[in-house]
Amino acid sequence: AQTVTQSQPEMSVQEAETVTLSCTYDTSESDYYLFWYKQPPSRQMILVIRQEAYKQQNATENRFSVNFQKAAKSFSLKISDSQLGDAAMYFCAYGSSGSARQLTFGSGTQLTVLP
Amino acid sequence: NAGVTQTPKFRILKIGQSMTLQCTQDMNHNYMYWYRQDPGMGLKLIYYSVGAGITDKGEVPNGYNVSRSTTEDFPLRLELAAPSQTSVYFCASSYTGTAYEQYFGPGTRLTVT
Numbered sequence: 001a002q003t004v005t006q007s008q009p010e011m012s013v014q015e016a017e018t019v020t021l022s023c024t025y026d027t028s029e030s031d032y033y034l035f036w037y038k039q040p041p042s043r044q045m046i047l048v049i050r051q052e053a054y055k056q057q058n059a060t061e062n063r064f065s066v067n068f069q070k071a072a073k074s075f076s077l078k079i080s081d082s083q084l085g086d087a088a089m090y091f092c093a094y095g096s097s098g099s100a101r102q103l104t105f106g107s108g109t110q111l112t113v114l115p
Numbered sequence: 116n117a118g119v120t121q122t123p124k125f126r127i128l129k130i131g132q133s134m135t136l137q138c139t140q141d142m143n144h145n146y147m148y149w150y151r152q153d154p155g156m157g158l159k160l161i162y163y164s165v166g167a168g169i170t171d172k173g174e175v176p177n178g179y180n181v182s183r184s185t186t187e188d189f190p191l192r193l194e195l196a197a198p199s200q201t202s203v204y205f206c207a208s209s210y211t212g213t214a215y216e217q218y219f220g221p222g223t224r225l226t227v228t
């Protein structure tokens with residue numbers, strides 16, 4: 001079974017600064033997907049970014065980018081030019097390539113953005 | 116498209132009562148999932164379905180049942196509610212293309228007292 005670990009329960013960043021959220025995972029699969037989801041106080045789960053394990057190039061979506069280190073089983077999220085609206089709980093998730101395509105979630109990192 | 120919709124948004128149950136959480140998606144997704152999120156925790160998979168008529172257990176299925184008679188609907192049934200089932204429940208769906216991301220409903224906050 002896969003496990004996902006987010007070792008930072010809480011993080012804070014100054015508005016306009018850059019912050020990196022950490023995520024490590026454990027798997028024996030070679031083909032899989034990784035995701036970062038954002039959960040604001042509204043509790044809606046919002047997809048931030050995705051990474052296919054077979055791609056060496058790190059995914060980027062506007063101010064959000066990842067550092068995917070497959071050998072180290074590490075998948076960190078970098079948020080540049082942080083905005084007040086980025087404040088939320090961020091979950092790292094592992095997507096199995098099996099038939100069920102299940103997601104395994106980490107325990108989350110609560111991000112506070114300071115004005 | 117409405118995406119994934121869930122009803123109700125909030126519910127309070129007494130111990131031993133039963134209820135059904137409704138989930139509907141209008142994106143013609145084959146894959147559907149039910150998760151629970153306990154306070155301060157990530158989501159844990161309860162049940163999932165890879166298509167109409169096919170369901171299977173996830174990590175925490177005890178105390179729950181599901182059915183999938185249509186592509187659109189995936190209700191979650193709680194029988195004999197217990198305080199341990201107090202949680203926020205999310206339904207999600209995913210399509211069968213190469214992308215694996217799941218689309219989530221707004222969640223149902225359930226309290227069992």
